Amino acid sequence: MTIHDRTRPILVGVDGSASAIAATRWAAAEAARHKMPLHIVNVYTWPVSGYPEALIAGHDLLASMKNASAVILDEARTAAESAAPEVAVSVTSHGGDTVAYLRSLSKKSSLLVVGSRGLGGFSGLLLGSVAVGIAAHTECPVIVVRGEPNEGPVVVGVDGSPVSEAAIAFAFEEASALGADLVAVHAWHDSPLVDVFEKGYASLYLDTAAVDAEELLAQRLAGWQEKHPDVSVTRVAPRGRAAKVLMDYAQGARLLVIGSRGRGGFTGLTLGSTSQALIHHAPCPVAVLRSPEDH
Known part of the structure; x- marks a missing residue:
């Protein structure tokens, strides 16, 4: 079996940052090259502080987070379809732990693609223990999209x-x-x-x-x-x-x-x-x- 298993999608984690959109375009082009589907995921995490219950109700905050996640996924889907219109794209919004969820999805993915810096649910994704956890324990290769597109080797x-x-x-x-x-x-x-x-x-x-x-x-x-x-x-x-x-x-x-x-x-x-x-x-x-x- 090759590294690029065409029965499994390429997984890309997005958070609304410019880096995540660049990663999405890269992942879409990769999916097109290998004739594979693309699965775009946004994970939103319930904040542990900063939202006093007196100011905002829990269900309103949750609804807001879900809406924001939908907007992020729509933007990412648009970027993917623009970069590779022939690729089948699916999206998932999930509330929970970012690393744990990506690791679970990696078991059925060909690649996991992330940006080099992020915000929201992916804040600090490549700046500490989160990156180590993903790179060390995912069930598929991890691609960190950095820099500008090059034509070298x-x-x-x-x-x-x-x-x-x-x-x-x-x-x-x-x-x-x-x-x-x-x-x-x-x-x-x-x-x-x-x-x-x-x-x-x-x-x-x-x-x-x-x-x-x-x-x-x-x-x-x-x-x-x-x-x-x-x-x-x-x-x-x-x-x-x-x-x-x-x-x-x-x-x-x-x-x-x-x-x-x-x-x-x-x-x-x-x-x-x-x-x-x-x-x-x-x-x-x-x-x-x-x-x-x-x-």
Whole structure:
């Protein structure tokens, strides 16, 4: 089975923000490329404070929230139909916990697409524990739509872990669907101690590490080119910090694909500084893949 299961819709979470509308357009175009339906969801959450009962009745507030949700969904549907009129679009308004509901829907979705910043029910969605919860526990890949549309390659981070294999598979499918080139990046050894001792044994170590990195990259990509002969692949194994290296190669990219967690240069990708940097600052959309073993 491919990553893009056409029996499952692409799910996009919206909250009325400009970022969410951009994510909706991206998701609609993705659905059109893969001939899949699009499901747009808005989750409204009952406020815990700020609405004194003396000033506003509970049922009036609930009705207001439902109406606001309907307006948000209408705007998103219009954006989706404008971007990809051939795509079947459905919408859902739901009251409750944003993360829990999106996670439940992800079990029957092909992708979950969200904007890079939001408001309302998605306030802070990618600014803390909510993002970690979504990226770490959803049952499908998560796409964080960032930056302006680009015409460059798809970039994938490779580190040799099982989740890296899922990222490679997804990246090849995306590159093929987009008619884009693929750049596979393996960042290796970023220890500051080696910078101090780049002579003698350290120099020999660096030479060996560089060769090992190139061999690992070649091994992990073996067979994928045969499966996707239409995709032109460039392999790069630079020395440097994973976040910095990937950020550099993501300049002008159509999509950056990373694993939710890995080893080596990508250890703790979802929960550590590398993933946070990429989700917050990457100049293009970011796809976060989990290993099939984690599902």
